[in-house]
Amino acid sequence: MPDIDQGEIPSAQENLQPVPYRGPITIPLLERQEQVSALADLLRHGLSGSGQLAVIQGPAGIGKTRLLEETQLLARDLDAEVLSARGGELEQGHPLGLVLRLLEHRISKASEDELPILFRGQAGFLKGMLTGSWSESTTAVNDEFALMHSLYWLMVNLADRRPLVLLVDDLQWADEQSLRFFLYLAQRLQDLPIVLAAAVRSGDPAAENDLFSRLMLQADLSLRLQELTVDGVRQFLQASLPPESKPDGLVEETWSATRGNPFLLREVASTLKHRQAGLQGQTFPADTAPDKVARSIMLRISTLGADAAALARAVSVLGTSTSLTIAAQVAGLSPEAALAAAERLTAAQILTLGNELSFHHPLFRSAVYLKYSADERASAHLAAARLLHLAGARQEDVALHLMRATPVFEDWASSSLHAAARSAGQKGAPVSAAGFLRRALEFRDPDDVGNARLLIDLGIMEAATGETEALTHLERALDILDDPAERALAMYALGQTLFRYGRSPEALTIFRRGADDFANYDRELSLRFEAGYLASSAYLVGGPREAFVRVASMTSGLAMDDPGMLSPAERLLVLHLAVFRAMSEPGSAQHADLALRVLGDGLQLWRETSDGMALSHTVLALTWCGAPRDAVTVADKVLTDARLRGDSLIFAEISLARGLAMYARGRVNEAMADAQAAIIGMSRGWNSTVPAPQGLLAYCHLDRGEIDEASEVLKEAEKGLRDEQTRTLNVWFYMGRGRLRAAQNDGQGAWEDFLQVGQLLEANGYTNPGYMLLPWRSQAALAAHKLRRTADAQALVDEDIALAERFGLTSTLGASLRCKAMIADPVPDIDLLQRSVTVLDTIDPSLLELATSLLEFGAAQRRAGERVRCRNTLRRALDLAHQAGATAIGKRAHEELLAAGARPRRPVIQGPNALTPSEHRIADLMTQGMTSRQIAEQLYLTLSTVEWHRRNIYRKLDVNSRQTLKAALSGQPLDTEG
Numbered sequence: 001m002p003d004i005d006q007g008e009i010p011s012a013q014e015n016l017q018p019v020p021y022r023g024p025i026t027i028p029l030l031e032r033q034e035q036v037s038a039l040a041d042l043l044r045h046g047l048s049g050s051g052q053l054a055v056i057q058g059p060a061g062i063g064k065t066r067l068l069e070e071t072q073l074l075a076r077d078l079d080a081e082v083l084s085a086r087g088g089e090l091e092q093g094h095p096l097g098l099v100l101r102l103l104e105h106r107i108s109k110a111s112e113d114e115l116p117i118l119f120r121g122q123a124g125f126l127k128g129m130l131t132g133s134w135s136e137s138t139t140a141v142n143d144e145f146a147l148m149h150s151l152y153w154l155m156v157n158l159a160d161r162r163p164l165v166l167l168v169d170d171l172q173w174a175d176e177q178s179l180r181f182f183l184y185l186a187q188r189l190q191d192l193p194i195v196l197a198a199a200v201r202s203g204d205p206a207a208e209n210d211l212f213s214r215l216m217l218q219a220d221l222s223l224r225l226q227e228l229t230v231d232g233v234r235q236f237l238q239a240s241l242p243p244e245s246k247p248d249g250l251v252e253e254t255w256s257a258t259r260g261n262p263f264l265l266r267e268v269a270s271t272l273k274h275r276q277a278g279l280q281g282q283t284f285p286a287d288t289a290p291d292k293v294a295r296s297i298m299l300r301i302s303t304l305g306a307d308a309a310a311l312a313r314a315v316s317v318l319g320t321s322t323s324l325t326i327a328a329q330v331a332g333l334s335p336e337a338a339l340a341a342a343e344r345l346t347a348a349q350i351l352t353l354g355n356e357l358s359f360h361h362p363l364f365r366s367a368v369y370l371k372y373s374a375d376e377r378a379s380a381h382l383a384a385a386r387l388l389h390l391a392g393a394r395q396e397d398v399a400l401h402l403m404r405a406t407p408v409f410e411d412w413a414s415s416s417l418h419a420a421a422r423s424a425g426q427k428g429a430p431v432s433a434a435g436f437l438r439r440a441l442e443f444r445d446p447d448d449v450g451n452a453r454l455l456i457d458l459g460i461m462e463a464a465t466g467e468t469e470a471l472t473h474l475e476r477a478l479d480i481l482d483d484p485a486e487r488a489l490a491m492y493a494l495g496q497t498l499f500r501y502g503r504s505p506e507a508l509t510i511f512r513r514g515a516d517d518f519a520n521y522d523r524e525l526s527l528r529f530e531a532g533y534l535a536s537s538a539y540l541v542g543g544p545r546e547a548f549v550r551v552a553s554m555t556s557g558l559a560m561d562d563p564g565m566l567s568p569a570e571r572l573l574v575l576h577l578a579v580f581r582a583m584s585e586p587g588s589a590q591h592a593d594l595a596l597r598v599l600g601d602g603l604q605l606w607r608e609t610s611d612g613m614a615l616s617h618t619v620l621a622l623t624w625c626g627a628p629r630d631a632v633t634v635a636d637k638v639l640t641d642a643r644l645r646g647d648s649l650i651f652a653e654i655s656l657a658r659g660l661a662m663y664a665r666g667r668v669n670e671a672m673a674d675a676q677a678a679i680i681g682m683s684r685g686w687n688s689t690v691p692a693p694q695g696l697l698a699y700c701h702l703d704r705g706e707i708d709e710a711s712e713v714l715k716e717a718e719k720g721l722r723d724e725q726t727r728t729l730n731v732w733f734y735m736g737r738g739r740l741r742a743a744q745n746d747g748q749g750a751w752e753d754f755l756q757v758g759q760l761l762e763a764n765g766y767t768n769p770g771y772m773l774l775p776w777r778s779q780a781a782l783a784a785h786k787l788r789r790t791a792d793a794q795a796l797v798d799e800d801i802a803l804a805e806r807f808g809l810t811s812t813l814g815a816s817l818r819c820k821a822m823i824a825d826p827v828p829d830i831d832l833l834q835r836s837v838t839v840l841d842t843i844d845p846s847l848l849e850l851a852t853s854l855l856e857f858g859a860a861q862r863r864a865g866e867r868v869r870c871r872n873t874l875r876r877a878l879d880l881a882h883q884a885g886a887t888a889i890g891k892r893a894h895e896e897l898l899a900a901g902a903r904p905r906r907p908v909i910q911g912p913n914a915l916t917p918s919e920h921r922i923a924d925l926m927t928q929g930m931t932s933r934q935i936a937e938q939l940y941l942t943l944s945t946v947e948w949h950r951r952n953i954y955r956k957l958d959v960n961s962r963q964t965l966k967a968a969l970s971g972q973p974l975d976t977e978g
Helices: 035-049 066-078 090-095 097-108 121-131 144-161 176-186 211-216 230-240 246-260 262-275 291-304 306-316 325-332 335-347 361-371 375-388 394-400 411-426 430-444 452-466 468-481 484-500 504-517 521-536 543-555 568-584 588-599 605-611 611-625 628-645 648-664 668-682 693-702 706-720 726-743 747-764 776-786 790-807 810-822 830-839 846-863 867-884 887-899 916-927 931-936 943-957 960-971
Strands: 052-058 081-086 166-167 196-199 220-224 351-353 358-359
Touching: 035 052, 035 220, 035 394, 052 066, 052 211, 052 846, 066 166, 066 196, 066 220, 081 097, 081 230, 090 097, 090 176, 090 394, 090 430, 097 121, 097 144, 097 166, 121 144, 121 484, 121 588, 121 931, 144 166, 144 176, 144 706, 176 196, 176 211, 176 394, 196 325, 196 931, 230 246, 230 262, 246 262, 246 351, 246 605, 262 291, 262 504, 291 306, 291 361, 291 568, 291 830, 306 325, 306 335, 306 351, 306 358, 306 361, 306 375, 306 706, 325 375, 335 351, 358 361, 358 605, 375 394, 375 411, 394 411, 430 452, 452 484, 468 484, 484 504, 484 521, 484 611, 484 648, 504 521, 521 543, 521 568, 521 611, 543 706, 543 790, 568 588, 568 611, 568 931, 588 611, 588 628, 611 628, 611 648, 611 830, 628 648, 648 668, 648 693, 668 693, 693 726, 706 726, 726 776, 747 776, 776 790, 776 810, 810 830, 810 846, 830 887, 846 867, 846 887, 867 887, 916 931, 931 943, 943 960
Parallel strands: 052 196, 052 220, 081 166, 166 196
Antiparallel strands: 351 358
16 A cells, blocks of 8 residues: 555554544534425425425535435435435446445345335336346347336336435436436426435536436426535534634634535534644644645545555445445455444544445545556456455446456456446446447457457447447457357347347348358258348348349248248248238238238247347238238237337337338328337337338328428438438338428429339339338329329329239229329319229228228319219218328318308317327227226326326216226217208
8 A cells, every 4th residue: 555645654553543533523504494495395295296306416515415314304204215325436337326226225125025016017127137136148238218117117116105205416426327217207207206306516527418417407496505604614613613622713714715615614623623722823734725635634544544544445446335344355454453444434534334334425535546546546446346256246346346447367357247248238228238348358368269259249239339340349259159059149139139220231241141151050040040131131222122032932842821830930931921022012912811821929929039020021011911900900919018028129110010000091190109109219229110100200290281290200300311222211201201292282392202212112123002001103193293294194193003903902092093083184083083982992991091082072073063962972081081080181071061061060179089199099008998007107108198198088088987988989970060
């Protein structure tokens, strides 16, 4: 141990004489009554069920911790449960570390009877993490949002038992995931008996980021603590020093030296009390000034002996708090010597000795820690890591020291970092996981074959964060990895990760290599890679043509008529065959039948293969084949399972597929809700079929007459259009913008966009006219008609009609016939419009398409003088438009009825058609018997949000119970002629 400020450290023999305890210097709560009163009011309000966030800010030593302690006393007086934790500089790299410290002690003392209550519902996802039973045997990226949502529900469960107060000190040192959770919770406190009070050191660079700024904006109470006034300093000295010290004579000098900072005041008082005599009129020594506090602390420690200095150094290295046993081992002290040193340091108010050992103030820890050189600190961290490892500490705790330690080529070190990376990945923190893995590689010989697993996991984490080095690290790993099973597991996980995050070209490379590498080793395994390759090909320019030929060849000898004879991987291939056929070959009914026959219920295949890609593509294919009802049925099962798994990325992907199916059924509100769910998934990293969600959302806005909203959605989508390789997906943007331009009477722009859609689809061989849900050629024909390009218009719409007939797509045929009727000169062809209605009017029609054709047919009847007959047609159009949620069609039908001499009521604010997309979704779940809590958990909402929607639903439907809700949702049309 080096000397302290060049002062000689007392010998071990001198340590045998304990320093007499002189009593603590406590900080009286001075000039803080206004803040205490505000916190008391906030607690009473928040714990009554209107949750609150309080943020206490100020520089180091200003008294933030003291105010949190007062908050704790107030909370206990209100019979609230209090959980507290403090952030630490060393722990910032531990994902969710601060939140786990907040919860772990509470969970550890829960009884066996209480645990099921605390972990009921969505909170059950956390049980393994908080009880120590979470497996870290594999590296995977769990969804961060699902973790946040599960933590929220754990807080709800705790607050159901007793009102809850969460106290977080030194929040500026929170790890990123903990900070994200506190923001997530703060945004959802309003209906909970929970108060979150946090102290933040102002001016600390760690608190200067967007997450902190957003959290501050959520605060219901923001307190900025000021230094004590001169009078406050006088009161402090009078309370802290004996009368014989004549404290009143020291006020001005003390205030000048400390500027009223309570922490510095305590240091001055402690020094003065220690010296005991001759104080009045003397000049204060320099070490009581703020910029010399560190030296003062080190001098105080030096007077306590070498053992005390060694123990203080060990605790500074170990972090926020530690056990005396571990600190003694790091310091090289016997248990007896460590206890004696801890007692002296506690008496001097340097350390606090309780269940754990910690510094009395973070400034003390910083002063001791930074006293030593970087090399000395690195060696101390290595020693700490080794001792923690031997003591069986959590791998994350060991790894945090190894991140600051001198690298050594020892297996335990790299293994600890690897385990910490797995844990970080499971907590949805791939950036932290990648950091642990890079560090682990520094603890291994570069030529060690054991590096392969580290490199693979690093590639998976980097793929999840969008880093370009992912494939490079995988290539290095595969060059040195021999075990086929490990190679397969790693490659498949990386391929799926790349696909989910929208990196299809790289995913394709991984899956292709896997299929080839394992072809002679394990056929089933090779076929699973083939399925991944096919999924990745679907959106690459030119990819589908090659993939279709490949899958057709591979499945030619399979017993597709008897799915029970097929292995799971073979079923995946047949599903992809059905998908490619659906996109490119006539016979849609047969393709849909094949897909449904092979898919079964879908869930078993998903669990057997972990292949969500094939499932989402199958749902899409069913929609393209004119079987959107079946598509919704499959999607609903997968969505329910995805919610239970906490997998919001597959939830987003299937939500999009379900939304497209709902739109094909003409249910605009439901499609809109699904599109919004998919877009929310984009914020969590899902990107596999973007910008399709924005395109679908724009469709819905246009059908609702919301032109400005559609324009905003598409402007945002344009910023993230796909690159050259995956530009096929941009068809959804161009189709949406083409429709928007048409609505804005920009015929030329619409024409160009629709042609762009056609070029992209035809480049991949996508000839199914229902691929875009609306036939693109017919939409282009309408634009061409406005531009007086009659021949082009006729040719395009005729091709759509022919294709729709060949593919057997009723909805597409009806829409194309309507478009052909609308481009007839000099007026729309009424016979074609009637034929369109006849084609569309099936047992399960597209409400949107049928309403649109009825509208145009009724309008044509009115113009032809058939005023009585047109009213019946238009009334039905109006009713169907309301059922579909197609406000724009409903408005036009209403206007046409008025022009026909009818007197239709205006749409009223009550009734099923007045429900928003979100309200429709929640109402449907309510009719299935789900409670508000279950709905909130499944839809990633808060209870208050669900209850707010429930009240609106009841008001709009004029019901007061769930029993009458179902009948109201399927009641009579609201809009009838007066």
